[in-house]
Amino acid sequence: MKGRFPYWSSGNKDVDELIRHTQLNSSQTCDYLEWIPFEAFDMVKYIGSGGFSSIYSALWMEGPRLVWGEGLQEWTRTGPIKVALKRLDNSTNITGSYVNQIKTHHKCIQSVSLAETFGITRDPTSNYMIVMKYYENGNLYQYLDRSNRILSWKDIIDILWEIAEGLEKIHSEGKVHKNVHGGNLLVDEKDVTDTRVSDVGLYGPCYYHETNQIYGVLPYIAPEILRGENYNTASDIYSFGIIMNILAAGKRPWYNRAHDINLAKDICNGERLKIPEDTPGFYAELMRQCWDNDPVNRPTASYLYKKLNWINLIRDNPNPFDDNYYVSEEKRCKIISQLSKTYTHPEIHPEAYYTSRLLNTSRNYFKKHLRCMSLISENHMPNVFEEYLSSVIKDCDVLDFWKAQSSDARYARLTQMARDYLLQLASNQCI
Template sequence: MSGSRMTYDKCVECARQRTAVAWCHNCDIAFLKDNFRYWSSGNSKIDELIKHTQLNAKEGMDYLEWIDFDQFDLIENINKRGAFSSIYSAVWMEGPRWKLDEEAEVWTRTGPIKVILKRLDNSQNMSQKFINQLYRYYKCLQNGALTNCFGITKDPASCYMFVLGYYKNGNLYSYLDESIGVLCWRDIIDMLRSISAGLNVIHEHNLIHGHLHGGNVLVESKANSIDAKIADTGLHGPVIDKQISTQIYGVIPFVAPEVFDGNTPTKESDIYSFGMIMWMLSAGVRPYCDKPHDSQLVQQICSGLRPSVISGTPLVFSKLMLQCLNASPSSRPTASHILECLENWISDLSSQFDDTDIPFVNLEKLSLQSSLCHEKAIYYSRPLGSVISSLFDIEFF
């Protein structure tokens, strides 16, 4: 029946109505609460955050947990870092409690799974401001439309690490490198729909991502589709008070011009970043890869520079992309509108896009892809104050 709520079986322990699959709000939260005495992060603020997520969980995959560092094996630095973090891969030996035992009607641990460990620099003294940010964003960390976040651990140097889902094809940059930038429209639209769904979730929570770029989109190619999820939601920025500032940081091609002009990042600036991801997938290369990412490029972007639409790009695609890249934030579409457009395209792809399953390639794309990436084209997040302070009257601290 339209509008009806899904109902679940009664709990075998307390006979109360379950609120989700194999999840009793009464018994399962009592179980988590009883386990509070068996773990500690060593930081009372982080302990309270994890407890808060567990006491307010609505289902079995809806909370963070503390994971002892000795639970991880085969830890490897994968040589990727952001402005305030570094990234490792590892195997979590127990795995999350995400496997449903249908007979017992309980969630059990999956066993060994590969994960990503995001190590936060200087997090031994995590600020209250960063903790507050985690409180605001934790529901996004536990949403299926975004990359999985299982919990928090601490390395031997006492730096805290977020335990995230592993995506075998890496981020969007590495995926494009792996595929030599040659994608069919079906895969492009499939990925963009997944990314827009995640962005819509963030915006529906009245939050912003603030640092959306190809390095923060993780990709996993599956048998009949490509899964692309936004990562790093709520985990961006410095974690200690000394580092917290009004300084702009990010990846220059994905930063909206109004942010360079000193305005706070908004939902609309997220949409600009999404538009640049649209261009990157259609072109098969990173934006402005042939230019140094310096103050001159910032000035050009603020003066209206945008990547040229690739010849052969369907009109409906280029129209939406250019709306996202509009210089006026108020003229950009919302995440919900973008998601609606992409879902409509998917439902009738052949009428909007020619040769949907044939790789989109032409001489213009081949020329772009054959160009060497400029040595000063930088695609990881970094402080940008020194790059733009000479152009705009912005005070940096």
């Protein structure tokens, strides 16, 4: 592959270096990225969009090198294969730091326990696209929608086992995903248990990479991150706990309330999603451990993988490890049968967001302003408070976050909400 370096270019030296790095450090069949000209794709079709990307399906005419050719004694291309093209929005100005983020995660990206990634291309608008395997069942949300949101406990355990395997791989490489949520979990067509973690190394927007910001889906973000602490493996485990609840309840997290500063406060105060009554005891306990308010108390990905594997191995044992598991499975089968005829999707709150976005606070926001607010009282220092409140609103980009104008009546309500919230912070140190 090194001999081919002079014959291709992505048009960006950092992207070129990324691709070459993966090829020079390749140790397996297809654990590297390749540069794929956009002309190699046919039947390109828009599917949908995420927080910082747009997704397309396409037919890659040559396909990846996954077939062993006996005659040539080398790996040959598969021929036409359906792929997903993940366009990084505004990537004509992709930053070197973002490309380096992908580079440092490339061993994770190419792992068999994570979503398959083949290479990089560039569309006619000069935006870069990640070329991935196409997962027919889409992401976890889409799969659950088509399955009336209720799965058997057997399938749930299998799905979680696959996800835990992916997280274990990421963490074993000394990395953190930072953005595990239902939209980044891809389900294969043939087997629901083949669920892969995707978007490894693709944290935040590619055109403006500020490490002091929180990007993601609020219900999945661990409380310590909202408090301004650094990401770590335990924050991924918190997200895993939310995934456990989605699969158990069949509902998106906090679907019935706004994903705003009040939800962030409640999460930091220890409020968690409701656990369905028919949940097996061992499952409920493991879920609580994953979303424990103290990251030290959460299990590791390795523990989760081994625990779920053990459950898989012994669940058919005539001596049950949890009597409630089998009772719960019987109830599930009845529910699945009934819902196939009567199920209706719950209404989602208009301000509930399930794609990644820049949240309206920096990682150090709560630390910085909580300390200041402890010194301010509206009764004793009203002028200072109002001046401080104004600076907080500006600092947090509240207007941009809420899509409000300074002349709107909504601005006054936002100001009052911020005032009430900051006073509450000062009075009870809730975050």
